[in-house]
Amino acid sequence: QRAEGVLRRLYELQKSGKIPGIKPTTSIYNAVINALSRAPGNRVRFAKKAEAYLEEMHKRYAKGEMEVQPDVRTWAAVLRSWSMSGAQDAAANAQRVLLQLEKMHEKGQTPVRPNYVCYTTVMGAFANSRQPGALEKMEAILFKMEDHYTKTQEADMRPNTVSYVTAIDAFARKNERNAADRAQATVDRMMKLYSMQLGHVRPTRIVFNSVIHCWSKSKSPDAAQRAEEIFKWMEAQYQAGDYLVRPDEVSLCAVLNAWAQHGSTLGAERAQQIFDHMQSLTLEQRGFHISIMMPNIVIKAIARSKDVDAVSRAEAILIKLENDYMFGRSSLRPDVTTYSSVINCCAYFRHPDGKAEALEVALRTFRKLCDMDGDGPNNITFGTLFKAIANLMPSGEEQREVLVRSLWDKCCEDGQVDSFVLSQIRNASPALFHELVEETGGRVSNPREYRNIEEILENIPTEWSAYVLD
Numbered sequence: 092q093r094a095e096g097v098l099r100r101l102y103e104l105q106k107s108g109k110i111p112g113i114k115p116t117t118s119i120y121n122a123v124i125n126a127l128s129r130a131p132g133n134r135v136r137f138a139k140k141a142e143a144y145l146e147e148m149h150k151r152y153a154k155g156e157m158e159v160q161p162d163v164r165t166w167a168a169v170l171r172s173w174s175m176s177g178a179q180d181a182a183a184n185a186q187r188v189l190l191q192l193e194k195m196h197e198k199g200q201t202p203v204r205p206n207y208v209c210y211t212t213v214m215g216a217f218a219n220s221r222q223p224g225a226l227e228k229m230e231a232i233l234f235k236m237e238d239h240y241t242k243t244q245e246a247d248m249r250p251n252t253v254s255y256v257t258a259i260d261a262f263a264r265k266n267e268r269n270a271a272d273r274a275q276a277t278v279d280r281m282m283k284l285y286s287m288q289l290g291h292v293r294p295t296r297i298v299f300n301s302v303i304h305c306w307s308k309s310k311s312p313d314a315a316q317r318a319e320e321i322f323k324w325m326e327a328q329y330q331a332g333d334y335l336v337r338p339d340e341v342s343l344c345a346v347l348n349a350w351a352q353h354g355s356t357l358g359a360e361r362a363q364q365i366f367d368h369m370q371s372l373t374l375e376q377r378g379f380h381i382s383i384m385m386p387n388i389v390i391k392a393i394a395r396s397k398d399v400d401a402v403s404r405a406e407a408i409l410i411k412l413e414n415d416y417m418f419g420r421s422s423l424r425p426d427v428t429t430y431s432s433v434i435n436c437c438a439y440f441r442h443p444d445g446k447a448e449a450l451e452v453a454l455r456t457f458r459k460l461c462d463m464d465g466d467g468p469n470n471i472t473f474g475t476l477f478k479a480i481a482n483l484m485p486s487g488e489e490q491r492e493v494l495v496r497s498l499w500d501k502c503c504e505d506g507q508v509d510s511f512v513l514s515q516i517r518n519a520s521p522a523l524f525h526e527l528v529e530e531t532g533g534r535v536s537n538p539r540e541y542r543n544i545e546e547i548l549e550n551i552p553t554e555w556s557a558y559v560l561d
Contacts, residue, residue: 117162128175129175135177167209170188182219207251207254214261237291241287241289255298259274259278266308271314275305296338300341306349307345315361319349326338343366343379359396363389390432412425412429413459430457431460438475441482469558469560503552506559
């Protein structure tokens with residue numbers, strides 16, 4: 092509103108003649124449209140206003156106001172307004188504006204030609220679209236830029252790193268059946284174009300990290316292996332002196348996640364082996380610092396393996412981390428996610444023998460977290476512990492009911508009650524859940540209804556949920 096006000100004030104001053112020579116310019120219009128494209132609130136309305144200003148500039152220019160001719164930045168800002176509007180037809184509107192610019196340029200109605208920023212912005216709109224065929228339209232724009240630049244070497248049409256990462260991230264988020272293969276094909280094509288020595292952009296670490304992430308989300312049987320192969324190639328290139336593809340903590344976490352998603356003994360073992368190998372290297376050899384996220388992912392991989400020794404292996408990693416940090420052998424300090432991951436491993440223990448031991452590990456881990464300075468149990472920790480109790484203790488056992496109610500009291504006291512906690516309370520203690528529903532004015536017609544959880548959250552004391560993090 093302030094930007095629009097400045098623009099209107101300039102026209103008023105120009106009309107009044109109070110300040111000779113003052114007049115709006117393309118830059119001022121661009122600033123207004125840019126402000127609209129980034130403003131919070133009704134973004135669809137702002138996108139329409141941005142496009143209206145573009146049309147106003149055309150009309151004023153046609154009447155002789157040469158200083159307000161739209162330039163490529165004007166068009167790019169309007170495209171961004173539609174791309175970020177969140178409207179169901181955002182991508183269609185962005186494409187409509189882009190096609191309008193293309194046609195106007197072809198007919199000689201404007202010297203402005205869409206550049207890689209314009210095309211990449213529309214790619215982003217299709218990447219975020221839920222409309223059928225959005226990914227195909229996004230990919231077609233990328234193909235168009237690649238083909239045009241290959242034929243002409245016109246720098247303003249060369250797709251950049253953002254163009255490629257936009258495409259690869261879209262494949263990862265949509266996670267369609269062949270998403271990882273399409274992401275890999277995009278990188279392979281990028282490598283091939285770069286090798287032609289025509290000036291195509293070179294794939295760097297951010298591109299390879301994106302495709303590793305895409306493989307980590309894939310359900311393809313060889314997804315983890317494909318992710319690891321890319322990581323190994325990056326390692327080898329870095330060792331050979333290629334710093335542009337040096338792997339970092341994001342690369343390693345993505346590979347570990349790929350093996351964790353494998354959900355098998357092999358996945359857990361491979362995640363552990365890769366982490367142990369990276370930890371054995373010096374900082375110079377590795378190229379990045381180890382973070383606590385990495386052993387946390389390894390614990391997740393172990394939990395998903397559902398092996399009979401999964402719980403003992405997960406706790407062993409936690410104990411080693413604790414001891415290494417305590418005695419100064421490592422700067423890695425276990426965090427709330429580390430402890431919650433071990434409890435989660437216990438919660439998924441399904442073997443008939445060893446349930447009592449798994450429960451003891453879960454409770455022991457919870458107690459240690461409660462005794463820690465700083466981090467304490469959060470909503471995920473409590474919810475996961477309730478899940479462990481439901482899975483590891485026989486239903487109807489008095490001790491189970493006593494334990495659940497005791498932990499529930501602490502959860503309320505710590506301000507960690509949320510929908511996840513309540514969903515696990517419903518399984519761990521149906522009696523307590525029914526009491527909560529009735530105490531908050533609800534009716535238990537169907538205990539599985541999510542509406543019951545919503546009613547509880549709306550009516551419990553606010554302090555019970557005061558410290559839940561979104």
